[in-house]
Amino acid sequence: MAPLKDMDLIVLPPESVDCGTQRCRMGPTLMTELGLKLGSPLLILLPEGACICTAWPRSDLAEGYLQFHTTCATSDFNSQRFSQLRLAQLKPLTCSRLKCLRANVLVQSAEYKRTTSSQFVQELAKELLTGLYVHEKHLVNLASSGTQIQFVEVENVNSGSHKAGLVSADTFLDLGSVQTVKQYQRKQKTPVVQLGGAEEVYAPLREMLTLPLHYPESLRRLGLACPRGALLVGPPGVGKTQLVRSVAQEAGASLVTVSGPVVVGSRPGESEENLRRAFAQAQEAARDGPCILFMDEVDALCPRRSGSSSAPENRLVAQLLTLMDGIGSDEGFVIIAATNQPDALDPALRRPGRFDREVVMGVPTLKQRFQILECVSQSVPLSPSVDLMSLAEMTTGYVGADLSALCREAALQAILHTAQGEASEMGSKDGSVDMVHFHRALRLVPPSCLRSGVGVVDFKPVSWEQIGGLEDVKLKLKQSIEWPMKFPEALVRMGVCRPRGVLLYGPPGCAKTTLVKAAASSSHCTFLTVSGAQLYAPYVGDSGRALAQLFRQARACSPSIVFLDEIDSMVGSRGEDSCQGGVQAQVLSMLLNELDGVGFKPIERRGSARTTLQAQREEPQPLGEQQMELQELCNKDVMIVAATNRPDALDSALLRPGRLDHIIYVPPPDTQARLAILQLHTEKMPLNCDVCLKDLATQTQLFSGADLENLCKEAALLALHEEGMSVSCVKQKYFLGVLQRVSPSLSPHQLLQYQQVSSWSQSSS
């Protein structure tokens, strides 16, 4: 016979006759080997659990097979997953009869639990357990007996040093608790899904759920009724549903969900009935343990009641209101609703007694994004090159859902990468996710709050170097846009905050728009732009609304830059008769409000409302964290950049400090700048050696940047025209030829005007 020590035992499914007997069938030789007698207990050990059985020879006496019933096993034991066992995994036990046993009973229905006395349950459980070997912390499956008792969880056994023993008629069963199977399963569930950066919102919800559980006595003494309802408000994707789920899981509460489409029925009265049923279900569940009734997308369920047009909906709302009033504090379940359009809700719903608390979950701030990224990338193998901090800085306006999508996309990119066999080139080893993959994923996953918005543009990034000259203008722009992002602590130390707005003015064609593009691409701001044409609509009030939405988005995705090109055509000046009461005046007043209004809506709140001072006073935090916080504080506002070539046509209210603080004159290029511009534009052009750009620069007085670009283009075209398509380079004479034909777009008179405005604005500010 083959030596048994080295043999793998093949695990077969148990036979039906052995059902519930705890027998473990094996060959007689194996039994001798293990020193087992008929019916002596043994423990089958698997990596994730154990199972206690009694040894019994197979009826056909064949060796090498094992059949066992998992009557008494640890809760996560699964024999189906294993088809083979090693001999070492069988461990004979010596146990005696038990004197005393402490166990929890799991019953099928909550009703049975309520109506049956514990003494009866104890007797029944004991009778069912008699004759079985039990082990500490194991779950005994009694479902086959046909009674309401499904499982018995053995807490501890009292038999000396042994952890297992035989339950006999003399064993005393000490009944711990009676639970329903569902309750037990809820508690056993896998650890809570981690939520990053949601602590602020998490705490009130958890408190609401656990307070009545932990301190019922003191609450009664104070005569307090606990808050029973909370309304979660926040843009889509910030994790409202996930938050509720995780709160429920952590508190071990059962979750009853109600959603619009499930409740609304076709028959009149059906919807109300469904709603009542859901509430009854929650009440039932609340009898054994905490319970949350969760209404997702409550705006669909409970819209604002209006006129007689939608009677069925009105009835549904009324039913919901009465049901919510009906729950007393004794009934112990909490209602949480989530919505992203709180304004669409019926106002009657939003009062204490119904939804006592309104919890706003905003678009995550930088720090929260960092925490979320940490959470979602936990299971992803990250290579050391990945810097989550800079990733968090890059992902302005991303909500939790976006960030997890980003992570997923990055992982997918990594997989694609390795599949293409480029892994070794890119230096990423064994499929870990690199920063490169995140950069690629960033391009594929735009922030969701910008997906359906106005003013989102896709432009080719422009670097500062691509703009010739204008050094001091660049510096001023960098000061206003880049510094608050890069050196927040310095700004806070000096007690300055970032400017609200910047106005660029100057003659047309002098790279105002390009400058803004460069500023946007050099910082990781959200960049939104809107033009007059987008803003104007045939309906009264539409323009204002579009502008308001633009700013709302910009605030959600802050730090952000809103660029208003040709602002003079958008707002004009209030003094003139032409736009009195017109659309322009509306837009102007809207803009003034947005720039320096009293505040914004509470539902747009993000993060904790802390000021710079508070942040400074608190005890020192780790450097990186503090920097993050300061950066947030400095950049939570929207920055407005406007460009115009008619500064005199602007309303003076716009130009005062606090609105458009920095008024920057973008002058026409001087000789040096013109040379730089010409160099930039002729970079890709094959120039003849006789071309003297310096000479050209001096000759192009009053030429704007756009004029100079045009000049280069025309010269190249002229060369093609004169010398045929096979021309190899552009000669100086073509430049001069073009120069004779084109005239500068600027005039000295115009420039004088700008200079006047410039000196005026400087003296005023």
Next chain:
Amino acid sequence: MSQQPSSLLHQELRKCFRVLEANQNIWKSVLAECTPLMSSLGNLAEQLRALKNVELVNTPLAQFPDLKERLQYKLIQAIDTVLGKLSEKMYALQLVRDSISKQLLAVVQQYEQKADSLDIHSCTTRSAISPSVADMLEWFQDAERYYRVQYIQRKNLLQILKPDELVFMETAPKRWATLDSPRGEENISDVLHQVSFFMSSD
């Protein structure tokens, strides 16, 4: 010497099966007596429910004073009597279970005492006239388990009857009948047939 313990064990096993045979008949007869009691219980429950639903005022019986209460009292008393009888029967079943359980305990103890001198091989050898010790122990264990579970289930059924759940009480006879397991009884008869030679080879 090795013959001695196994023969003692055989003696004990013979006793077991004798007890089993005797108790099987008792069990069967007691269960047969229970069936009419259960059906009368269901019947009484149905009557009681009908009585609760009927408006006696609208019937010719309206002139009898307190008829409803009296009838109710009668019926409840009848149910009590039936339940009392049933509990007597349950006691008889319990005796059957207890005697078999006691016997099992005795034989297992006997085996455990002799286990050191009996190797598995000798326990699993079968002959033409006698099954192996392991088989017989297994059969007897199975039989004991069968009676124990049957007893628990039947007792549980009677215990969860409540006076205010008449519909449940009405369906009790059906539930009682579904608890019958012809296969379990058959298994026990089979076992007794299989050990008949062993029993007679005293």
